[in-house]
Amino acid sequence: MGRGQKRGRTQRKHFKENRENLWKYSNDGDNRAGDVASQSNSHNPSWEPFNTENQAFEEYYKEQGIVSEEEWSKFISFLRKPLPAWSVYKDIQSQLENDFSKSLEADLGHEYETEPIRPLAWYPGNLAWHSNFSRMQLRKNQTLERFHEFLKLENEIGNITRQEAVSMVPPLFLDILPDHHVLDMCAAPGSKTFQLLEMMHQSSNVGLLPNGLVIANDVDVQRCNLLIHQTRRMCSANLIVTNHEAQHFPAVTNQLLFDRVLCDVPCSGDGTLRKAPDIWRKWNSGMGNGLHRLQVQIAMRGLALLKVGGRMVYSTCSMNPVENEAVIAEILRRCGSTAELVDVSGELPQLIRRQGLKNWKVRDRGLWLHSYEDVPPARKGVILQSMFSPAQSSEDLGSSSSDVPVDTILAADTVEEENGTSRSQTVSSDNPGSEYDFLVDGAILTDIPHDQNNGAFFIAVLRKLAPLQDGSFQNNHPWAPDDDPQKTNNVGSKPLHLEGEKESGNVAKSGLQIQGKWRGVDPVVLFEDEDVIKTIRTFYGIDTSFPLEGHLVTRNTDSSRVKRIYYISKSVHNVVKLNFKVGQALKITSLGLKIFERQTSKETYASSSCAFRISSEGLPLLLPYIRKQIIHASLADFENLLKYRNIKFSEFIDVYFGQKASNLAFGCCVVVLNKGKTNLSAMVSPVDSQELLARLSFKHKGSAPVEEKAETGSEENVEEVPEDVEGNGESGDGDQVKEPEEQHDCAGMFQ
Numbered sequence: 001m002g003r004g005q006k007r008g009r010t011q012r013k014h015f016k017e018n019r020e021n022l023w024k025y026s027n028d029g030d031n032r033a034g035d036v037a038s039q040s041n042s043h044n045p046s047w048e049p050f051n052t053e054n055q056a057f058e059e060y061y062k063e064q065g066i067v068s069e070e071e072w073s074k075f076i077s078f079l080r081k082p083l084p085a086w087s088v089y090k091d092i093q094s095q096l097e098n099d100f101s102k103s104l105e106a107d108l109g110h111e112y113e114t115e116p117i118r119p120l121a122w123y124p125g126n127l128a129w130h131s132n133f134s135r136m137q138l139r140k141n142q143t144l145e146r147f148h149e150f151l152k153l154e155n156e157i158g159n160i161t162r163q164e165a166v167s168m169v170p171p172l173f174l175d176i177l178p179d180h181h182v183l184d185m186c187a188a189p190g191s192k193t194f195q196l197l198e199m200m201h202q203s204s205n206v207g208l209l210p211n212g213l214v215i216a217n218d219v220d221v222q223r224c225n226l227l228i229h230q231t232r233r234m235c236s237a238n239l240i241v242t243n244h245e246a247q248h249f250p251a252v253t254n255q256l257l258f259d260r261v262l263c264d265v266p267c268s269g270d271g272t273l274r275k276a277p278d279i280w281r282k283w284n285s286g287m288g289n290g291l292h293r294l295q296v297q298i299a300m301r302g303l304a305l306l307k308v309g310g311r312m313v314y315s316t317c318s319m320n321p322v323e324n325e326a327v328i329a330e331i332l333r334r335c336g337s338t339a340e341l342v343d344v345s346g347e348l349p350q351l352i353r354r355q356g357l358k359n360w361k362v363r364d365r366g367l368w369l370h371s372y373e374d375v376p377p378a379r380k381g382v383i384l385q386s387m388f389s390p391a392q393s394s395e396d397l398g399s400s401s402s403d404v405p406v407d408t409i410l411a412a413d414t415v416e417e418e419n420g421t422s423r424s425q426t427v428s429s430d431n432p433g434s435e436y437d438f439l440v441d442g443a444i445l446t447d448i449p450h451d452q453n454n455g456a457f458f459i460a461v462l463r464k465l466a467p468l469q470d471g472s473f474q475n476n477h478p479w480a481p482d483d484d485p486q487k488t489n490n491v492g493s494k495p496l497h498l499e500g501e502k503e504s505g506n507v508a509k510s511g512l513q514i515q516g517k518w519r520g521v522d523p524v525v526l527f528e529d530e531d532v533i534k535t536i537r538t539f540y541g542i543d544t545s546f547p548l549e550g551h552l553v554t555r556n557t558d559s560s561r562v563k564r565i566y567y568i569s570k571s572v573h574n575v576v577k578l579n580f581k582v583g584q585a586l587k588i589t590s591l592g593l594k595i596f597e598r599q600t601s602k603e604t605y606a607s608s609s610c611a612f613r614i615s616s617e618g619l620p621l622l623l624p625y626i627r628k629q630i631i632h633a634s635l636a637d638f639e640n641l642l643k644y645r646n647i648k649f650s651e652f653i654d655v656y657f658g659q660k661a662s663n664l665a666f667g668c669c670v671v672v673l674n675k676g677k678t679n680l681s682a683m684v685s686p687v688d689s690q691e692l693l694a695r696l697s698f699k700h701k702g703s704a705p706v707e708e709k710a711e712t713g714s715e716e717n718v719e720e721v722p723e724d725v726e727g728n729g730e731s732g733d734g735d736q737v738k739e740p741e742e743q744h745d746c747a748g749m750f751q
């Protein structure tokens, strides 16, 4: 690969991860950094790491008492160390357990205090693994090369997720069940959405689609596309991706409230300093201050959309109490008795955690502000009362003429002891006498990097006890006017929803105009063309126990020009119908999984009796129900097909297989093999071919991944799988789908 290509790929990767390149080229050789420098520069003096000094940062967190004075130097030195490179997860644990963990331990064990790779103790089912190698080490060390190649390939294919370990924590506290309706409010790039889907599918019965669904939302369209890409490999028919400001997420009737809400809000991200050292340069206290208002708004919206009894996780990857504890204190103050913190100290016991801060200060333009009274009048629109710890807030409110009822201020009667705290005094999280009601022990978890060699995170788990009162949305401070529930279509004590048929009738009338309401987003159209559905069912012999009717959607209003058909679960179908009723309040970017695609090869299109082929994303779902157009190849023939991609019937090693192939109806056949007149062509992209070959190689020969690039073979009859960002896939079956009579093991043989 040439230099240019490499650079392009790196840039794409950084775009995907939404961050700048971590390392910058330097001519001056001036090395200002600490540990990062010593790790990286030793072999490449021309690369200079980011400066990991920021006086304002250190001053801020020292003053906040984020850790005790004795811990400070350990804390800061860990922040300057690069994060271990890989946290991998899903589906490949057997390879990690049986192959790499042993070989790496044998080759490199003596160099490390802990195992080179190991499962994360707190992650259920050994699904998450952690490696101790930095990216630089993975690239440099020859012993690690094979491991690195394996990770790269699996990552490229999407079988593993590279995720910072702490970023996997919030979904685990949501206790997802298969019938839950889950809202992921700020979801892109989708690593937590993926986990949510995985948990939902894992806990549903094999072969059945869960009854629940996940709505993954993000305000940024481009990041929504990343999310779609990221979650596509989950093959879920139970996912809807939407594109809204989370704080204004629309109410779609009171029938669409959520059992679980994840509020992984935008934050300053200083908990990710080890992964994104560019934050050292950018960090200032204004970053957290500037996000607090939005964070409260998003969290309040999340609570409004939560069912009574439902659980919401609020999380950030920031250490800043203004973005964390202050937000929780404020939403609890607003909710009064309608929401509470949940003690999760008994959940994930192996996860090392700390309690949240119980007191903190606000810094603005170089000034430490001890209470809201200290805020200069000109800054009162920026520095909000809710940013201060409840102790200071209640003190101010008690002595002011504010009309906020005293009983809505948490811990108003426990403040006296804290009043004596001097501004300069560091207040640590275990400060005696600061047991404010809002900080239920065990309900707020923070992680500090040196606790378990991670990044930092903040999590609070909340439960809704009753519908929110309208007053919850009215701020008692000079806040943005859009907190008004009437303007944001809020779901408070009076849910805004369709009342009976009258309104739905109105909406139905204007349906077509509404279809075009979201500019640039294709409308969601239920695919109900009975003839086409019947032809597809007959051609592939799809068992009648697999429901197609009522589960298919497209994004094209002209059914004769439909290119892709998506499969949606019943739960998603219900939401789509509700959404029609309320005038397409939800801006749906993507839903379900792509199951059928119009044939694109001219020859196939003209000669086949079925205009649609099965999409590779939809195949796992459909496979157990296909009775026709399915053949089984020997390993050698399968490998050859993937390698050469186009083979004449007469040239297969297994003559009988060649004959069977030639007897199939003209058109598409499973597994991703396309039958031409005289040959078979692999209907998988070259990358997928390579991955399948690698899997075959591991499974049957125990060797390293196939390095050889798959040849594209003859162009005749070769159809590339089109690249598009829509649609995902699912590997179960649904709703009313009965257990399949017979299980074909096409995909399974590679796992």
Ligand SMILES: C[S@@+](CC[C@H](N)C(=O)[O-])C[C@H]1O[C@@H](n2cnc3c(N)ncnc32)[C@H](O)[C@@H]1O
Pocket: 167, 185, 186, 187, 188, 189, 190, 191, 192, 193, 217, 218, 219, 220, 223, 244, 245, 246, 247, 264, 265, 266, 267, 294
């Ligand atoms: C911390 S990231 C979320 C990470 C994501 N949960 C994951 O695990 O991959 C925050 C996300 O919030 C999005 N965002 C920012 N402001 C938003 C808003 N007002 N409404 C919805 N999403 C927002 C950003 O585009 C960003 O993708």
